[in-house]
Amino acid sequence: MSSTNLFSAGRIDGFATPNRIVMAPMTRSRASNEVPSELAIEYYSQRATAGLIISEGTAPSAMGIGYARTPGIYTAEQIAAWKKITDGVHAKGGRIFLQIMHVGRIAHSANRSIPDAPVAPSAIRAAGKMWTDTQMMQDNDLPRALETAEIPGVIAEYAQATRNALEAGFDGVELHAASGYLPMQFLSTGSNHRTDQYGGSVENRIRFVVETLQAMSAAAGGASKVGIKLSPGMAFNDIQDDNPVETYTELVKAISPLGLAYLHVMRSAEPANILGLLRPLFNGPFIAGGGFDLASGNEILREGGADFVAYGRFYISNPDLVARFENGAALAEADASTFYMPGPAGYIDYPAL
Numbered sequence: 001m002s003s004t005n006l007f008s009a010g011r012i013d014g015f016a017t018p019n020r021i022v023m024a025p026m027t028r029s030r031a032s033n034e035v036p037s038e039l040a041i042e043y044y045s046q047r048a049t050a051g052l053i054i055s056e057g058t059a060p061s062a063m064g065i066g067y068a069r070t071p072g073i074y075t076a077e078q079i080a081a082w083k084k085i086t087d088g089v090h091a092k093g094g095r096i097f098l099q100i101m102h103v104g105r106i107a108h109s110a111n112r113s114i115p116d117a118p119v120a121p122s123a124i125r126a127a128g129k130m131w132t133d134t135q136m137m138q139d140n141d142l143p144r145a146l147e148t149a150e151i152p153g154v155i156a157e158y159a160q161a162t163r164n165a166l167e168a169g170f171d172g173v174e175l176h177a178a179s180g181y182l183p184m185q186f187l188s189t190g191s192n193h194r195t196d197q198y199g200g201s202v203e204n205r206i207r208f209v210v211e212t213l214q215a216m217s218a219a220a221g222g223a224s225k226v227g228i229k230l231s232p233g234m235a236f237n238d239i240q241d242d243n244p245v246e247t248y249t250e251l252v253k254a255i256s257p258l259g260l261a262y263l264h265v266m267r268s269a270e271p272a273n274i275l276g277l278l279r280p281l282f283n284g285p286f287i288a289g290g291g292f293d294l295a296s297g298n299e300i301l302r303e304g305g306a307d308f309v310a311y312g313r314f315y316i317s318n319p320d321l322v323a324r325f326e327n328g329a330a331l332a333e334a335d336a337s338t339f340y341m342p343g344p345a346g347y348i349d350y351p352a353l
């Protein structure tokens, strides 16, 4: 038991955080032409009292985009747009990491600016449909399997995106290795049928993530500006893994010595107690997420089960979540119909108390 709670000061890499409350990364689909919208300046600035903001998933390349109206960090125009956002957050005293998200096989051509088929560890289409603005709901595209010789180039995109993020003023970057996107497609037996050094054994399936983190760390001038998000056992986006406990135990053991900014784990119903299993394997700040509220967030910190707690949906409708938690105030309900709708409604119009 410790006296740490959500309002205790914390530390990530070289900076202090005024509290242990993290805004979880959330895609909000307000970008146009893969450039974040001006509305995002206001949206993120409104939430700057969080101990740390993690941005919406942002693509390292045009190939990494799969959803409608999502942003990238690979052109000068995108970097300039993000710079206004990080300036806005910093002016309000906040801290913000960029989440780098390559969708892999979770993509539809109508949402992309390039004609190329999406890439993935193996040429296996993900079951499920996604929204497109021109053709409404569509099946995910059939991906092309990456050649072994192409993989260093994909990893290099993450490294360049890291450099671009720091140029845009972000305090660090998070590798999105959760929710069934490219890194998780490599980790999981259902989507990775490769026979080269990136598939088969658990050592091989974790290789893409480990090498990507190493490349991002080198690009950032140190691993302490690089975090990672995992979601062991999550079935979202047609992900299936024969043994998530083994996969994530081995992965976390492999990345623990790197000196990363943090490990962020979103829990699912299965495997049970994944946070308790992974926490002792990681030497560094640990962010727990997935269905926490005020009481359960304070409880996991008090018990030493995490150093920070990430909140997703509450942050959509409560820009002043820290103050509301501190005052025991009522929380506003988020309207799911505007999660991914273009425009300001349901985005920057949730009031602070």
Ligand SMILES: Cc1cc2nc3c(=O)[nH]c(=O)nc-3n(C[C@H](O)[C@H](O)[C@H](O)COP(=O)(O)O)c2cc1C
Pocket (backbone or CB within 6 Å): 024, 025, 026, 027, 028, 056, 057, 099, 101, 176, 178, 179, 229, 266, 289, 290, 291, 292, 310, 311, 312, 313, 314, 339
């Ligand atoms: C609208 C919405 C968009 C999301 N987009 C992302 C994303 O881009 N990257 C990511 O890692 N997680 C994403 N998530 C998952 C959240 O980061 C978080 O892990 C999840 O909502 C569970 O936390 P909660 O129960 O506090 O909402 C998204 C969640 C929501 C509700």
